[in-house]
Amino acid sequence: MDSGKVGVDKSLSSDLRHGYGHIGIRVVVLQKSAKNLPMTVTPEEGGEEETLVDVGNTPVSSYLEDPKRGRLCAVFLVNGQRQHGWDNAFIQRDLEFKYLRNRMIVIVDVDGLRPEAISKLVQGSRHQFYEGEVYETLRSRVIATLKADPDLERLEAEAEEEVYELKSGDEAVKKALDKLIEEHNSKAIRKTQGAWESGNRTDEDVGGSLDTSREAIVEDDPDVGKKGYEPVLIVIPETYTVRLRPNETRRLTLTSQPVSEWRNYESMDLKIEPEVEELSVIQNILSQGATIDLRFGEPENFDEDEYPVETTFRIWARFRGKDEPRMVERRIIISSPKKRPPKPPPILFDEPTYLKISSHQPIKFYEGGPDVHVKLQWDGKDYLSAGEKPIWLFEAKCTSEGVSPAMTFSKPKDGKMELLIQTPTRLTAGDKIGFEVAAMGPNSRLLLTTFEGEVIRPPEPRKIAATVRTGGQRRPPYELKYIKKENYHLETCWGATQWTEDDPGCFQEPTQTVPLTLIINEDMNELESYRESLIEKRLAESTIEERKTNYVSHIAFHLYQMYRSSKEGRESGEGNGNESKLEDMRKEIRRVSITLLRLMES
Amino acid sequence: MSTETNLEEFVDTEVFLRNALCALTSKDVETLLATIPVVSEQDYTYNHETPENGWNQGKFHWVPVGRDRGNAGRIKLADNPINPIAERLINGMEALIELSRQRELIRDQKSPSPCSPREAVKRYFGLPSLDKIPLGENEERKSIWQKARELARKLRMRLVTNKASGEFTVVIEDEGIGQAPENVHKTLLSLGATTKGDKPYLIGVFGQGGASAYSACRYSWVLSRLAEDLRCGCNGGIGWTVIKHIFPSGRRDDYFAYLAAHPDGRVPFFTEAVAEKVGVRHGTRFAHINYDFGRGEAQVVRRLFPALNHVLFNPIIPYELYAARDSADLMSGNAYRLSNLSVRGPKPVLDKVFEKQDVSGY
Numbered sequence: 032m033d034s035g036k037v038g039v040d041k042s043l044s045s046d047l048r049h050g051y052g053h054i055g056i057r058v059v060v061l062q063k064s065a066k067n068l069p070m071t072v073t074p075e076e077g078g079e080e081e082t083l084v085d086v087g088n089t090p091v092s093s094y095l096e097d098p099k100r101g102r103l104c105a106v107f108l109v110n111g112q113r114q115h116g117w118d119n120a121f122i123q124r125d126l127e128f129k130y131l132r133n134r135m136i137v138i139v140d141v142d143g144l145r146p147e148a149i150s151k152l153v154q155g156s157r158h159q160f161y162e163g164e165v166y167e168t169l170r171s172r173v174i175a176t177l178k179a180d181p182d183l184e185r186l187e188a189e190a191e192e193e194v195y196e197l198k199s200g201d202e203a204v205k206k207a208l209d210k211l212i213e214e215h216n217s218k219a220i221r222k223t224q225g226a227w228e229s230g231n232r233t234d235e236d237v238g239g240s241l242d243t244s245r246e247a248i249v250e251d252d253p254d255v256g257k258k259g260y261e262p263v264l265i266v267i268p269e270t271y272t273v274r275l276r277p278n279e280t281r282r283l284t285l286t287s288q289p290v291s292e293w294r295n296y297e298s299m300d301l302k303i304e305p306e307v308e309e310l311s312v313i314q315n316i317l318s319q320g321a322t323i324d325l326r327f328g329e330p331e332n333f334d335e336d337e338y339p340v341e342t343t344f345r346i347w348a349r350f351r352g353k354d355e356p357r358m359v360e361r362r363i364i365i366s367s368p369k370k371r372p373p374k375p376p377p378i379l380f381d382e383p384t385y386l387k388i389s390s391h392q393p394i395k396f397y398e399g400g401p402d403v404h405v406k407l408q409w410d411g412k413d414y415l416s417a418g419e420k421p422i423w424l425f426e427a428k429c430t431s432e433g434v435s436p437a438m439t440f441s442k443p444k445d446g447k448m449e450l451l452i453q454t455p456t457r458l459t460a461g462d463k464i465g466f467e468v469a470a471m472g473p474n475s476r477l478l479l480t481t482f483e484g485e486v487i488r489p490p491e492p493r494k495i496a497a498t499v500r501t502g503g504q505r506r507p508p509y510e511l512k513y514i515k516k517e518n519y520h521l522e523t524c525w526g527a528t529q530w531t532e533d534d535p536g537c538f539q540e541p542t543q544t545v546p547l548t549l550i551i552n553e554d555m556n557e558l559e560s561y562r563e564s565l566i567e568k569r570l571a572e573s574t575i576e577e578r579k580t581n582y583v584s585h586i587a588f589h590l591y592q593m594y595r596s597s598k599e600g601r602e603s604g605e606g607n608g609n610e611s612k613l614e615d616m617r618k619e620i621r622r623v624s625i626t627l628l629r630l631m632e633s
Numbered sequence: 634m635s636t637e638t639n640l641e642e643f644v645d646t647e648v649f650l651r652n653a654l655c656a657l658t659s660k661d662v663e664t665l666l667a668t669i670p671v672v673s674e675q676d677y678t679y680n681h682e683t684p685e686n687g688w689n690q691g692k693f694h695w696v697p698v699g700r701d702r703g704n705a706g707r708i709k710l711a712d713n714p715i716n717p718i719a720e721r722l723i724n725g726m727e728a729l730i731e732l733s734r735q736r737e738l739i740r741d742q743k744s745p746s747p748c749s750p751r752e753a754v755k756r757y758f759g760l761p762s763l764d765k766i767p768l769g770e771n772e773e774r775k776s777i778w779q780k781a782r783e784l785a786r787k788l789r790m791r792l793v794t795n796k797a798s799g800e801f802t803v804v805i806e807d808e809g810i811g812q813a814p815e816n817v818h819k820t821l822l823s824l825g826a827t828t829k830g831d832k833p834y835l836i837g838v839f840g841q842g843g844a845s846a847y848s849a850c851r852y853s854w855v856l857s858r859l860a861e862d863l864r865c866g867c868n869g870g871i872g873w874t875v876i877k878h879i880f881p882s883g884r885r886d887d888y889f890a891y892l893a894a895h896p897d898g899r900v901p902f903f904t905e906a907v908a909e910k911v912g913v914r915h916g917t918r919f920a921h922i923n924y925d926f927g928r929g930e931a932q933v934v935r936r937l938f939p940a941l942n943h944v945l946f947n948p949i950i951p952y953e954l955y956a957a958r959d960s961a962d963l964m965s966g967n968a969y970r971l972s973n974l975s976v977r978g979p980k981p982v983l984d985k986v987f988e989k990q991d992v993s994g995y
Contacts, residue, residue: 053989057764059971060983094967096715096943103943110750110836111762111947111966112723134982138946138968142749143989158712172992182983437993442986451987 051148051165053439055140056176060131060186061090089133105137105173107160114141114153115160125174128183130190135183139173176451178401188268247347247358247497250288253460253488256495262292263492264348264359266323273344275310275365277329285346286320287357293319295351303363307342310365316510316546327365339366358497377446383411383423386470386478389447394484396454396464405450409470409478413443416470423472427452430465430481434458452484462486509547511587516554524550525617532556534617535624538590540598547594549587558582561628578631589623635685638693638894638901643669646907653854653873654911657802658795659923662852662875666892669693674879674890684896693901695890698844698876699824700898707824708889709848714926715937717846718790719944721805721919724843725788726750726950727835728809728917733757734834735810735863746834750949753834758784764947764968768976781951785963787916788952792937794930801926801933803850806918812857813864814872814902821857821917822874822891822900836949843919847876847889851923855891858908860915869905871913930957942967 096103096116103116119132128135141149144165152160152169160166177183249256250263267284275281287293299321301312313324327340342363347356390406415423427438427450436455441448450468458464463485470478514522519530524537535555539548552558561582565575593616640646649665656662670692677687677694679702688694698704711717730753737744737757747753754760759780766781767774787808794801812820824844847853853876859867874891881887894901903911926933934956941954947968953961974981 051992053991056987056990057968058983058985058987059981061974061981062979093939094943094971096940106943106946108946108968110723111945111949111968112719112836113944113946136967136971140947142751144992148992155707155710158710158716169992172990176987176990180985182985186982437991439987439989439991442988444985451990453991 050145051168052144054143054169054172056173057138057140058177058180058183059136059138060183061134061136063090063134063190091134091136094136104132104135105139107139107141107169109141109149109153114158126177126183128187131183131187134190137173137177139169141169144169175401175453179404181404181406245496246355246494248353248355248492249358249360249495249497250490251493251495253491253493256493259355259492259494260353261492262287262289262295262350262353262357264288264346264357266346266359266361270361272362272364273325275325275327275363277327277333277365277367280324280326283323283325283361284320285314285323285348285359287348287350290319292350295353297349297351299346299348301344301346303342303344305342307340307365310340310342310363312344325363335367339364341365355494358495377408377410379410379412379446381412381415382476383409383415383470383472383478385410386468386480388468388480388482390482392482393463394466394482396452396458396484396486397489398454398458398460398486400454400489403452403454403484405452405466405482407440407448407450407468407480409443409446409448411443411446411470411472413445415472416443416448423470423476425450425468425470427466427468429455430467431463434464455486458486460486460488509549509587509591510545512548512550513553514550522550526613527617533621535620536586536590537617537620538594540594547591549590551583551586555624557625557628561632564632582627582631585627586620586624589620593620635688635690635896637899638670638691640669640894640901640903642691646903647910650871650903650907650911650913653856654913654918656854656920657793657804657922658798658800659851660798662854662922666875671695671892675882678881679890684898688896693892693894694896695877695879696818696893696896696898698822698847698889698891700818701824702888703886704824705848705886705888708844710842711845711849714849714924715940715944717843717849717921718803718805719941720837720842721803721846721921722788722790722941722945722948722952723836725805725807725809725917725952726948727837728807728811729784729787729950730754730757730809730834731832732810732860732863732915734832735860739862746832748833750834750836754949758950760784760950762947762949762968763951763965764972766969766972768972770976781965782963785951785953786961788950789955789961790941790952790964791955792934792957794933794957798923800922801924801930803846803921803924804918805921806916808914808916809860810863811859811915811917812872813859813867814857814870815868815899816859817855817857817872817874817900818891818893818898821855822876822898844889846919846921848878849925850921852877852921854920854922855918856913857917858913858915868902869908871903871908872900873902874900938962938964942970 091104094104102118103113104119105117105121106113107115117137119135122132122135122137123129141152144152148165151163151165154161160169248259248263250265265286265288267286273281273283285299287296296316299314299316301314301323303310303312307327309328309330311324311326311328313326315322315324323346325344342365343360344363345358345360347358349356386407386409388405389408390404394403394405396403411423415421416425425440425448427440429435429438434455437453439451441451450466452466455464463483465481465483467479467481469480472478514530516532520528522530523539524530524534530552532552532555534552535558536549536551539545539550541547562575562579565578597612597616640649649668652661652665656665672689672692672694674695677689679694679696679700680686681700681702684696684700698708701707727750730750734746734753734757747756751762760777763781766777789804789806791804791806792801793804854873855876856871856873858871859869861869874893876889876891879888879890892901893899903913928936937954937956941964945964945966947966948964951963951965954964955961971981971984975984
């Protein structure tokens with residue numbers, strides 16, 4: 032192993048088991064939209080044009096050998112020639128950056144490996160490496176380098192949030208529908224104390240809430256509570272504090288770890304403590320998690336001095352087959368925006384004056400975890416440490432006795448770089464390790480900084496005692512779906528096997544895993560005619576969209592009310608949802624739809 | 634004692650050379666070969682121990698590539714049509730480097746050899762790794778790209794389509810060191826007889842990667858001429874031959890053979906005077922005729938760019954691609970294209986490099 036310093040080529044023994052040399056890893060994440068991809072790229076000043084045909088739909092398509100199969104977005108190069116590659120399953124499964132899989136390219140340059148190691152990898156066909164010992168070590172190194180990369184984690188979290196936003200779809204309709212339901216409920220009298228039913232919020236004034244202390248499973252440090260078992264609840268982004276701006280909606284994503292356990296999700300309760308009247312919470316259950324929209328509606332004449340407003344939210348969820356509920360808690364800070372001028376680009380010098388650690392300290396090392404990325408900053412220009420013979424060299428060493436993790440630096444960009452430390456083996460939780468980083472320039476110029484690392488066990492499921500809300504909910508969650516003509520045969524409609532162009536919508540009762548589903552027929556005859564009439568009138572797109580929102584939200588609301596009424600009827604023994612009832616409901620929603628459209632036309 | 638079969642005895646070699654340079658379909662090749670005496674592969678079976686046995690004086694014979702009758706296993710290595718082309722381009726890059734290296738040695742015999750192909754490219758052509766070309770609109774970048782363009786013109790790949798015959802031809806030509814006619818069979822047509830083992834500045838080792846192209850086409854026509862200042866008494870003409878896939882009648886052991894002019898494996902050649910007259914300079918030209926891409930023209934042209942840029946992801950030397958048209962595209966590989974996004978956008982949201990990641994065994 033290395034002495035702990037970097038920047039100097041190592042002297043390695045001839046035994047390949049003790050060192051294969053080094054590799055260079057480059058990771059590129061492209062912008063999301065494929066539309067941004069240039070159809071033609073002019074490679075050089077005044078040079079010829081390279082004609083690039085649009086060959087696929089993802090941002091990386093034009094960089095892949097076979098874009099249709101997402102092939103070989105991770106490539107291994109020997110003298111610049113691809114000798115091996117992985118498809119995007121590597122990004123999804125090994126790196127766990129599912130949402131970056133169509134935007135990410137990994138380039139591994141293996142020229143720095145020892146000839147013996149390259150020889151063991153490269154086969155006569157040059158099509159792929161021999162998947163033996165050297166290959167496996169190489170593979171582990173690539174994964175360890177990239178898996179905990181903070182930039183990639185951030186981009187993945189951002190991408191995930193966006194995907195969830197897309198999945199929730201038609202936000203305007205849902206907001207309108209939620210408003211209708213909330214307005215209706217605020218005037219309604221709660222009749223019964225319900226069992227747990229996931230929904231918008233739990234209000235004590237509707238009765239039936241009973242707080243009890245019981246055990247729950249959380250993800251926490253190993254010294255908290257007792258050992259627990261998966262699943263645990265996680266909130267994305269994974270920050271403990273959620274910051275809100277007044278009148279701005281912040282969307283969080285809730286899911287289980289592992290995500291696959293979400294299929295056993297049963298119910299959820301969310302509580303804000305202390306309650307903040309102006310803070311609205313809207314949750315939407317999806318197939319792989321839930322979205323939670325937080326919004327602080329600033330009242331008129333709200334005193335600026337009241338900021339920041341602080342509270343917490345707790346989410347409890349039940350999973351089928353698990354005794355204890357799962358819990359996650361986050362702190363919310365609402366503060367008014369401080370208008371900060373855009374950050375000026377860093378001022379960098381030919382003669383740098385400082386080197387500092389910008390990661391939060393102490394640096395955490397997880398036992399057996401991937402490489403640790405320590406962020407560094409200096410005020411030297413990038414060229415000073417670039418190239419084969421850089422003017423300035425960076426070195427890092429571990430100052431704790433008996434510990435010598437391998438360390439390397441990423442290439443500086445705008446004065447920022449990262450020190451990668453391979454998590455030291457033979458250390459246990461609680462151990463502290465000291466590090467020293469030096470930048471060495473001409474004329475014995477030296478910039479020095481130090482930091483401390485702490486070895487900890489990774490967070491795991493822990494069982495803790497906590498207060499559980501067991502009260503009822505005002506409204507159940509719902510899922511809003513649309514159906515088109517071509518899919519009429521795929522869904523049932525009020526007990527019938529097929530939809531018709533006369534059906535405006537229907538509801539499907541919730542099951543153990545699927546919430547109440549409200550289905551709107553987009554191709555209903557009268558709605559189609561109404562849409563055409565709006566277009567003929569040359570109304571603005573926004574106006575057409577607004578009217579569509581009104582229609583859909585009202586039909587959905589009516590369906591929602593029909594479900595509630597049907598449910599209450601059943602509970603009171605008035606009916607069992609027989610065929611004639613279903614047929615009545617089918618006629619009723621059609622009557623409502625036509626009346627609504629006529630009203631909107633007038 | 635066998636003598637070398639002399640092309641001049643049968644054809645006007647200048648006309649033959651001109652036609653050979655234009656031979657882009659199977660029919661062209663067969664028409665040209667019909668003008669010279671060639672012993673059928675069924676009538677001459679090469680034996681490594683006694684190649685003279687059965688040799689018909691004054692005629693050309695089919696001799697196994699690498700003079701190894703069992704060469705198919707070492708030639709049929711390609712799993713798709715692009716890799717052999719990439720291998721040929723790599724050969725061309727090496728030829729350009731080797732030319733500079735040998736010239737350097739003429740100037741200074743003690744000059745240490747470059748430690749890697751990239752170092753060689755930097756030393757001889759002033760080119761850094763293409764993905765590390767300085768960004769931004771500045772003089773340094775312009776100057777480097779000027780060099781890159783000039784260098785790329787010395788290594789060309791042409792895709793030619795013939796609508797009448799429905800054939801593709803892939804021509805790869807370099808202005809590198811080339812080979813003297815008397816050495817073509819020991820170098821370009823060898824298999825595993827490496828001359829690169831002690832040359833860390835070259836890419837391949839066993840000298841057989843490019844041979845996989847033989848199995849991807851019906852005929853390969855190769856021409857090579859050694860650079861003038863490196864001849865040292867060698868033949869200054871152009872060595873040439875045609876390679877084809879042979880399926881011996883009644884046998885399962887197919888092999889690849891080239892047209893030889895002598896039982897020791899030497900290839901036919903055009904004289905120096907003819908080479909000068911026709912204007913063939915130093916370097917090597919491989920025309921792989923009736924190349925099997927497995928798909929139609931539009932798809933082939935469409936796929937060629939991304940596929941070549943992917944296989945030669947960060948080529949040590951850029952090259953020109955004539956994809957079924959007269960104008961060239963400068964091919965610099967995907968690594969450069971990704972770096973270039975930072976200048977010409979859309980800028981990647983992340984472009985991060987971890988250099989020198991230590992790979993330790995367990």
